[in-house]
Amino acid sequence: GAVVSQHPSWVICKSGTSVKIECRSLDFQATTMFWYRQFPKQSLMLMATSNEGSKATYEQGVEKDKFLINHASLTLSTLTVTSAHPEDSSFYICSASGTSGINEQFFGPGTRLTVL
């Protein structure tokens, strides 16, 4: 089956630093990748959609200058949280879809970010 990995699985950083999270599709080409954020006891919230080679589309209320998304290849998308603050602490999850369409979403294991 389609496998999506994320790295790192968890990260702790100081306030004001930047953190990069990688999302890789291991056995298929992901034309579209999605980034979600999930706070404790809450549902997943879509942050942005990225297509390979083009700029990401951000959901309303998500700061594109703070959450930089790069989808440079068909197997890799990165999310960089710039100048992280404690309120950015959350569980970040990526998903990917291939040529079969958006219904076929494969999720990564998530990355736990804690900003001190």
Added chain:
Amino acid sequence: LAKTTQPISMDSYEGQEVNITCSHNNIATNDYITWYQQFPSQGPRFIIQGYKTKVTNEVASLFIPADRKSSTLSLPRVSLSDTAVYYCLVGDTTGANNLFFGTGTRLTVIP
């Protein structure tokens, strides 16, 4: 945007069949219904997807009535390891509806 409504939580004893219903009154003609399972601190895992009537796989069954305004995920003989949050999503293969998660249903299986 097809919105879904599910019960916030459910409890069940081990070995019982669990049915979780999702309402999606404004489902569009091209929309499919997809269910995901999520354990704490993990990404969602695909369970089942359907368009109409009944779909069954090795994990669950999905029942969809003729009007498609609701769907029911059926988990046969649940075990403690089925304790998780279950999400119902509605969308088509090209639109964005399938990307928005509702509240989900937190299933707790009791020994």
